[in-house]
Amino acid sequence: MYKNTLDYAKECDQNDPIASFRSQFHIPTDQTGKPLIYLCGNSLGLQPKTTESYLKQELDDWASLGVEGHTEARKPWLPYHEFLTDQMATIVGAKPEEVVIMNTLTVNLHLMMVSFYRPTEKRFKIIIESDAFPSDKYAVESQLDMHGIDPKEGLLLWHPPAGEAICRLEDLQTLLEANKDEVALIMIGSTNYYSGQAFPLKEITALGHQHGCMVGFDLAHGAGNIQPNLHESGADFAVWCSYKYLNSGPGSLGGCFVHERHRHNPELKRFAGWWGHNKASRFNMRQEFDVLAGAEGWQLSNPPILSMAAIRASLQVFTDAGFDNIRAKSVKLTGYLEFLLNDMGNPNIGIITPSDPQQRGSQLSIQVKNADRRLHDALTEQGVISDWREPDVIRVAPAALYTRFEDVYEFINRLKNALDTLY
Numbered sequence: 001m002y003k004n005t006l007d008y009a010k011e012c013d014q015n016d017p018i019a020s021f022r023s024q025f026h027i028p029t030d031q032t033g034k035p036l037i038y039l040c041g042n043s044l045g046l047q048p049k050t051t052e053s054y055l056k057q058e059l060d061d062w063a064s065l066g067v068e069g070h071t072e073a074r075k076p077w078l079p080y081h082e083f084l085t086d087q088m089a090t091i092v093g094a095k096p097e098e099v100v101i102m103n104t105l106t107v108n109l110h111l112m113m114v115s116f117y118r119p120t121e122k123r124f125k126i127i128i129e130s131d132a133f134p135s136d137k138y139a140v141e142s143q144l145d146m147h148g149i150d151p152k153e154g155l156l157l158w159h160p161p162a163g164e165a166i167c168r169l170e171d172l173q174t175l176l177e178a179n180k181d182e183v184a185l186i187m188i189g190s191t192n193y194y195s196g197q198a199f200p201l202k203e204i205t206a207l208g209h210q211h212g213c214m215v216g217f218d219l220a221h222g223a224g225n226i227q228p229n230l231h232e233s234g235a236d237f238a239v240w241c242s243y244k245y246l247n248s249g250p251g252s253l254g255g256c257f258v259h260e261r262h263r264h265n266p267e268l269k270r271f272a273g274w275w276g277h278n279k280a281s282r283f284n285m286r287q288e289f290d291v292l293a294g295a296e297g298w299q300l301s302n303p304p305i306l307s308m309a310a311i312r313a314s315l316q317v318f319t320d321a322g323f324d325n326i327r328a329k330s331v332k333l334t335g336y337l338e339f340l341l342n343d344m345g346n347p348n349i350g351i352i353t354p355s356d357p358q359q360r361g362s363q364l365s366i367q368v369k370n371a372d373r374r375l376h377d378a379l380t381e382q383g384v385i386s387d388w389r390e391p392d393v394i395r396v397a398p399a400a401l402y403t404r405f406e407d408v409y410e411f412i413n414r415l416k417n418a419l420d421t422l423y
């Protein structure tokens with residue numbers, strides 16, 4: 001159905017129901033003012049043009065109101081995080097009470113492990129995927145270490161079959177059975193940052209629960225990209241960031257999901273702070289900690305409003321476009337990229353990412369045999385922003401909100417060009 005012509009790509013753009021959203025973003029340009037082909041939205045999403053005015057509103061209210069802004073700002077700062085909850089819950093498929101925006105991703109991951117990784121003498125191991133994002137691995141290893149467990153003993157890696165890049169559910173099952181009653185937590189980075197594999201959250205959760213484990217997910221590359229259906233997946237917790245597909249700016253705050261079955265469980269240990277305390281009596285500050293039900297009960301601090309303003313701007317774009325429309329375009333656009341790559345007929349080019357759209361989001365990880373970093377440099381030179389992973393993988397992610405079919409077509413031209421010149 002796809003065609004390898006510029007006319008076809010342009011036709012797809014004309015028929016794209018969310019094509020107009022591109023004009024709501026600042027697209028980085030080269031020195032001559034020509035827009036770059038930006039395929040790095042999985043690393044840092046682009047800036048919505050409305051972000052500035054959302055930030056300006058808070059700066060103005062702070063300037064004119066000072067401390068009164070907590071209650072008198074147009075969007076009062078005390079409950080500000082609540083203005084983000086419904087839209088974010090829709091994007092990750094959760095109930096509002098299961099979602100809170102707070103901290104950054106790795107901080108939230110630690111807070112979740114404080115509550116959901118409670119090792120016992122017998123059950124103390126943690127499973128992660130073998131190619132987990134390094135920071136997640138550091139976080140998990142340090143939790144093991146905190147509990148006096150040697151990571152060499154306590155950390156289990158879910159590997160793909162030898163010579164492959166995609167993990168299989170049956171191997172997770174084998175790992176669980178080989179460590180029967182010893183695994184306390186399964187924590188998977190879904191979608192995997194390297195391979196682009198989107199894991200089946202519901203199946204992994206069911207398998208984990210069947211074996212008596214807690215199950216959590218890191219959705220850094222999932223949120224705003226795929227629909228994780230967190231509530232239905234049954235996962236115990238999930239964490240994500242807002243600066244990748246969620247376009248909320250460098251280092252912006254992260255999200256956290258706690259399944260409603262844990263909404264008010266006094267048995268759960270947690271690190272506490274005043275923002276997790278009953279809103280009605282938070283400022284009396286004289287009583288015992290009275291924890292809020294739901295994900296909000298894990299909040300520690302009063303949050304940075306400027307970062308939340310940027311998230312609010314971005315979530316509005318998602319709401320206006322409709323997440324289902326974004327995902328539908330993403331499936332078609334990524335499929336087009338895959339089609340064009342395969343159509344190059346270059347035996348040195350392979351795609352690591354699964355070809356089943358259910359098992360991936362926007363990202364394709366392209367392996368180029370015998371290539372080196374010069375390939376990435378040559379692409380950059382030609383105005384393509386992509387991401388290079390040693391030894392031979394380019395990761396490209398045509399984010400559906402601002403990438404055109406024409407951009408994907410043009411990327412392939414420039415890739416061919418770079419390969420012809422270099423090798």
Ligand SMILES: *Cc1c(COP(=O)(O)O)cnc(C)c1O
Nearest residue numbers: 104105106133135189193220241
């Ligand atoms: C991007 C990313 C992070 C980054 O964590 P921060 O705490 O936001 O710096 C962590 N884990 C994964 C899987 C990521 O993709």
